[in-house]
Amino acid sequence: MQFIASEHPHKRYNPLKGEWILVSPQRMKRPWDGQTETVYCDMGPEFDPTNPLCPGVVRSSGEQTPFYTSTYVFKNDFPAMLENTPEPPLSNDPLFRIEGVQGTCRVMCFHPKSNVTISLMNIDEIKCVIDCWVEQLKDLGKQYTWVQIFENKGTMMGCSNHHPHCQIWSCSFLPNEPHIKDINQKNYFVKYGRPMLMDYVERELKAKERIVYENSNWVVLVPFWAIWPYETMVLPKRWIKRMNEITDDEKTDLALSMKVLTTKYDNLFKTSFPYSMGWHGAPTGSNWDGYDHWVFHGIYLPPLLRSATIKKFISGFELLAQCQRDLTPEQAAERLRLQSDVHYLHSDK
Ligand code: H2U
Numbered sequence: 001m002q003f004i005a006s007e008h009p010h011k012r013y014n015p016l017k018g019e020w021i022l023v024s025p026q027r028m029k030r031p032w033d034g035q036t037e038t039v040y041c042d043m044g045p046e047f048d049p050t051n052p053l054c055p056g057v058v059r060s061s062g063e064q065t066p067f068y069t070s071t072y073v074f075k076n077d078f079p080a081m082l083e084n085t086p087e088p089p090l091s092n093d094p095l096f097r098i099e100g101v102q103g104t105c106r107v108m109c110f111h112p113k114s115n116v117t118i119s120l121m122n123i124d125e126i127k128c129v130i131d132c133w134v135e136q137l138k139d140l141g142k143q144y145t146w147v148q149i150f151e152n153k154g155t156m157m158g159c160s161n162h163h164p165h166c167q168i169w170s171c172s173f174l175p176n177e178p179h180i181k182d183i184n185q186k187n188y189f190v191k192y193g194r195p196m197l198m199d200y201v202e203r204e205l206k207a208k209e210r211i212v213y214e215n216s217n218w219v220v221l222v223p224f225w226a227i228w229p230y231e232t233m234v235l236p237k238r239w240i241k242r243m244n245e246i247t248d249d250e251k252t253d254l255a256l257s258m259k260v261l262t263t264k265y266d267n268l269f270k271t272s273f274p275y276s277m278g279w280h281g282a283p284t285g286s287n288w289d290g291y292d293h294w295v296f297h298g299i300y301l302p303p304l305l306r307s308a309t310i311k312k313f314i315s316g317f318e319l320l321a322q323c324q325r326d327l328t329p330e331q332a333a334e335r336l337r338l339q340s341d342v343h344y345l346h347s348d349k
Pocket of ligand 1: 052053058059060061075076077078079107152158159160161162167
């Protein structure tokens with residue numbers, strides 16, 4: 001029997017994380033009788049006087065959010081880490097390791113209007129968001145080893161606030177995900193003398209099977225090893241280690257890539273597509289030099305599987321043994337590629 005990736009179960013290796021994923025395309029035919037989610041089609045009002053992220057509204061801290069007109073950054077009133085924390089007692093016991101952490105958490109509003117998303121914003125507005133991310137990286141990266149910029153979109157992803165925003169958590173240590181990516185990219189660089197993700201982009205551009213969108217400077221693709229059904233990566237065509245190295249032209253193209261991708265996401269199930277997304281680049285802190293093995297990239301992790309109401313659960317075999325997907329990354333890429341670049345809410349205009 002000849003192997004056909006879209007029919008036969010197989011496993012794929014993620015070289016960035018050093019782990020395998022089980023792909024079971026034959027399961028696409030199974031019926032679904034499980035939990036369905038509520039779809040939120042209404043984008044809500046432009047201004048909500050009860051939403052603390054809206055211009056002029058008073059936050060939990062008692063501080064008033066200013067009447068901002070573009071992006072706005074403030075210190076999270078409920079931070080996960082603190083700048084000054086006492087060190088726990090030193091422990092040499094390998095079974096009970098504990099270390100102190102320092103960090104700071106910020107919230108960044110993308111836009112003064114509550115009823116927009118990246119997919120509905122224009123390129124200049126998205127460029128302002130990117131500019132603000134770069135400023136934050138430069139500022140926080142002076143002190144902190146890791147600056148994690150991430151957007152949780154939609155209640156399905158645990159987002160507690162409808163206003164377009166992201167969070168920026170900066171910490172004194174390299175968290176697990178970037179830590180493992182650092183090790184694997186370094187090992188690849190030592191072995192092959194090239195950054196892993198530059199080799200990867202080159203191969204994907206030749207293969208063309210998993211590309212969702214590309215322009216002169218960026219490629220959006222469903223990675224060969226994707227876990228989430230419509231997981232994507234945004235990769236530069238030029239070697240860039242961190243977001244602050246992006247030129248103005250690259251910023252415009254990155255804004256366009258983000259807009260096209262999120263528009264395709266929304267169009268796929270005619271919904272405001274939920275996801276967690278974020279950026280990974282070389283670590284920061286006291287020394288920005290070195291790290292030639294790193295390539296800056298974006299990751300979008302959306303939970304939806306079959307429709308706006310059916311989400312993928314990471315459970316069972318996945319929690320106890322190994323992550324698994326039904327739809328192949330090639331099929332997911334094709335479905336996204338075929339979606340229009342015009343948002344469904346704007347298509348009749
Ligand atoms: P999420 O919707 O992704 O949870 O982000 C909203 C963040 O905004 C959340 O981390 C913060 C919450 O702590 N927040 C404030 O800092 N002040 C407020 O008055 C409301 C929300």
